[in-house]
Amino acid sequence: MNILDKINRNKQVEVDQRLGRITALVKGPKDQRRPKDFRGALTGEEIRVIAEVKKASPSKGVIRSDFDPVAIALAYQKAGAACLSVLTEEAYFQGSNQYLLDIRAAVELPILRKDFIVDPRQIRETYELGADALLLILASLLDEQLDEFYALAKGYGLSVLAEVHDRNELDRAKELGFDLIGVNNRNLKTFETSLATSLELVDAMPQGVVKISESGIGDWADLQRLQKAGYNGVLVGERLMRAVDPGHALLELRGKL
Numbered sequence: 001m002n003i004l005d006k007i008n009r010n011k012q013v014e015v016d017q018r019l020g021r022i023t024a025l026v027k028g029p030k031d032q033r034r035p036k037d038f039r040g041a042l043t044g045e046e047i048r049v050i051a052e053v054k055k056a057s058p059s060k061g062v063i064r065s066d067f068d069p070v071a072i073a074l075a076y077q078k079a080g081a082a083c084l085s086v087l088t089e090e091a092y093f094q095g096s097n098q099y100l101l102d103i104r105a106a107v108e109l110p111i112l113r114k115d116f117i118v119d120p121r122q123i124r125e126t127y128e129l130g131a132d133a134l135l136l137i138l139a140s141l142l143d144e145q146l147d148e149f150y151a152l153a154k155g156y157g158l159s160v161l162a163e164v165h166d167r168n169e170l171d172r173a174k175e176l177g178f179d180l181i182g183v184n185n186r187n188l189k190t191f192e193t194s195l196a197t198s199l200e201l202v203d204a205m206p207q208g209v210v211k212i213s214e215s216g217i218g219d220w221a222d223l224q225r226l227q228k229a230g231y232n233g234v235l236v237g238e239r240l241m242r243a244v245d246p247g248h249a250l251l252e253l254r255g256k257l
Contacts, residue, residue: 003058004188007092008140012118014091019121038110038133038159039180041082042210047227048082050112050212051250052237053103055087056094059191064241069099070106075247076240077107080254085112085235088129097129104130112161116140123152133159133180138169139188146176161212165197167204174206181205182212182235195222202229220255 042048053076055067073084086103087095100113113131117123118140126134136149146162153160162178164170165188173181183198193216205211213226214235226234236253243249251257 002188003092003191004137004139007058007089007116008118010091016119019119019125033127033130035127035132035157035159036110038083038112038161039210041110042180042212042233044232047223047231048233049080049223049250049254050083050085050233050235051076051079051081051240051246052085052114052235053087053099054085054093054095054114054237054241056092057238058092060238062094063238070102072241072246073103073107073109075245076250077109079247079250080256081109081250082233083110083112083133085114085237086131088113088115097125100129100131110159112159117149120149120152123149123156123158126153127156127158131158133161135161135163135182137163138172139163139165143172143176146172150176150178163214164201167201170201170204179208180210180212182214184214185216186214195225198226198231199229202231205230217253220253223253223255 053069053072055064056062076084086100087093088097088100089095110132112133113126114135117134117136134153136146150160159180161180161182162173163182163184164173165184183201185193185195185197195216198213211231212233212235213231217234217236218239240246240249
């Protein structure tokens, strides 16, 4: 059993305990919150950055001890992030739903809830937390689950970032009709990262899909390389979270300094 399997198994137990009988059905009121256009914010001529608010990870432990999620999110917004990604997974990433609630109240940017979605009840919860998008990891889910979760998310007006690691997962994402696909450059078995993964898969991406490269992005040269290859955006977390000033680090990454 790899780390992803362990996280998913733990997540299902946690969801059952925490959400109990909450229904996953879409609510009907016309005055419900309208999520921001996460996918739309990642299009345009300049490559976009999804800046991640992340305290820890299973492979690296605590990444930032002086962790102030709202201050970091505000710094990212000021430094030109197109969107934010907020970790809410507690057991392995030391995230929190409260971080997302607090950040939503403080910033105007579209927000991705970064968690391990294994149950339809989490989709309604994502909407109610104030997020605008959620992550579906193809390595974690069957096609039937992906189809169900995608439809539920769209019913709430949420964008869905489909995360793939290889050509097989990319082909599945294409068949299921995802319009926002992220290539994770991290090998799930070794946890090593390589931009070669994104560069190798980009030509197999369907036309019209918004393409995101995730993990292992280090500097402006990497952004230029990925944009030239055809990517619309990147998701960056650890590189920014380890910096003394995450906002300044984002400006450097974007080639603005």
